Amino acid sequence: METATQWQQLQPSYIREILAASQQPDIISLAGGLPAGDLLPVNELQPYIEALTAQPDLFQYGGSAGYEPLRQDLRRRYDLDKNSELIITSGSQQGLDIIARTYLDSDTHIALEAPCYLGALQVFQLSGATICPVRQTPTGPDLEELEQLFHTTAIKLFYAVPDFHNPTGVCWDLKTRQAVISLCQHYGVFLLEDSPYRALRFIGESMPSLADLAPDITLQLNSFSKTVTPGIRLGFISGPEQLIDQLLRTRQAMDLHSPLPFQQVLLEFLKSPTYSLHLNKLKQVYRDRYTALAESLRNRLGNQAQFNEVEGGMFLWLTLQEDAEQFAERALAAGVATVPGCHFYPPHYSADFNAHRTLRLNFSHSSIEQLRHAVDRLTEIL
Ligand SMILES: Cc1ncc(COP(=O)(O)O)c(C=O)c1O
Known part of the structure; x- marks a missing residue:
């Protein structure tokens, strides 16, 4: 075929x-x-997995935005803005897919730092959008190149991994975060912040995320693959309510929702002191x-x-x-x-x-x- x-x-x-x-x-x-x-x-998750058989409701269909008790816990845990919402996804890779299907057409231009996470490149390639790479420096994207790109090309989204980038490990400094946000605000570009490594800082002080600094123009992807286990395939997209509503319609047309039993297991683990x-x-x-x-x-x-x-x-x-x-x-x-x-x-x-x-x-x-x-x-x- x-x-x-x-x-x-x-x-x-x-x-x-x-x-x-x-x-x-x-x-x-x-x-x-x-x-x-x-x-x-695995041993820490065991009691929560064993407890699943006593909860048959978790084996029914559920809502596309995710298991409600987990959504509420994540709202609090990640201190979401009152105008923000979230959808639980099967890993952040699915989050990328949902966003690409919702916002990228074959005549859309998307900016990203080069080098870039391969899984994101593949999703953007499949959408047919034009990929516009910007050189990465040790403190984040080259700001002059980014401004030049925004000035000459109608960029819709800037895909960024500001915390411990894959593949380079680069973490943007605060000035770069603020400068990128100003440029995006000036040129009307939305930010797609992919943060699977953010919780894995082992030296130094944490920096505000792009979503913390500019919640109204940022869609943020989070993942439990690196902090809990990749096999349970759970993450979430958070962002302005209106955008999350649009993404929810796409999600409904895909796999309906992520498996409820593992959302419950994740919730219990996140709530536990372990x-x-x-x-x-x-x-x-x-x-x-x-x-x-x-x-x-x-x-x-x-x-x-x-x-x-x-x-x-x-x-x-x-x-x-x-x-x-x-x-x-x-x-x-x-x-x-x-x-x-x-x-x-x-x-x-x-x-x-x-x-x-x-x-x-x-x-x-x-x-x-x-x-x-x-x-x-x-x-x-x-
Ligand atoms: C930057 C980045 N985004 C997304 C993903 C996908 O992660 P997940 O397992 O949550 O789908 C990865 C995985 O390596 C990654 O490095």
């Missing part, structure tokens, strides 16, 4: 291929974006893993590889003095899976952005010993 025109624009995911290759026993994978497998709170203990543990382990990786890279690779320090999240972005795709192939042969940076750019753009020497390394999924061992192997092939 012939595939749809937009489907033909969709690039096969290199990451899926490399993840398959990295399943082999001797490979240390720094390639995926997986949370620590040894810290998934949740904050779990989150603290996660941040402490990620800080230790990141510190071990950063120290090994500095000590072993010296000035052959450079990176900016990160203060949270799951990724470190390395710049080499050689071609990263060839390096990643040699690294895989030596037993270390990584992702070359060029895969995080819209097609045809990576050359413009000088991506060919960059590499994403994940530090959340491997033990300190594995991370050090991986750097030993990388040192040998450099």
Whole structure:
């Protein structure tokens, strides 16, 4: 059967291929974006899962905006503005899909930082919208380039990951947050703030989110994939009530709602004292893993590889003095899976952005010993 025109624009995911290759026993994978497998709170969730059989109502159809007790809890927990509403989604990836189906046409222009989260690029590609990348600096998007883009092109939405960006780990500073908001307000651009790593700050003080600073022009995506477990597939979109109403109609035409039993399990876990203990543990382990990786890279690779320090999240972005795709192939042969940076750019753009020497390394999924061992192997092939 012939595939749809937009489907033909969709690039096969290199990451899926490399993840398959990295399943082999001797490979240390720094390639995926997986949370620590040894810290998934499976035992903590067990009593709430067992209690489900006593609640048959949870096995009926439910409302498309989500399980009401969980929605109320999230409103309070995330201190939503009185004019804001939320929809519970099956992960933030579904949130992106709902937003793209609601607001993007083939003649829409959407701005984003380059490099960019691959799953977002794929959703935007499928919509047929024109993707307009803006260079990322260590403190956020290049503001001059952003203003120039807003000035010359009718941008509808700016997709942003201000806290511990995937793939670079960059966290926007406060001035950049304020400047981006002013530009968006001036040029009538809506913000789509994707925040799956925001709760994973392990160094320094938290900064206000774009939604905190400009709730009337921001749709925010949140996810429990990195803070609880990705397998339960739960997250939410919050934003101005009128926009959430529009998104709700799209959601009704999709999968109706996310599974109620897991929404109840998540609610009980969030309300329990173990949740904050779990989150603290996660941040402490990620800080230790990141510190071990950063120290090994500095000590072993010296000035052959450079990176900016990160203060949270799951990724470190390395710049080499050689071609990263060839390096990643040699690294895989030596037993270390990584992702070359060029895969995080819209097609045809990576050359413009000088991506060919960059590499994403994940530090959340491997033990300190594995991370050090991986750097030993990388040192040998450099
Ligand atoms: C920036 C970003 N947004 C969204 C997602 C999707 O997460 P979820 O599991 O909530 O669908 C990811 C996953 O890695 C991500 O890195």
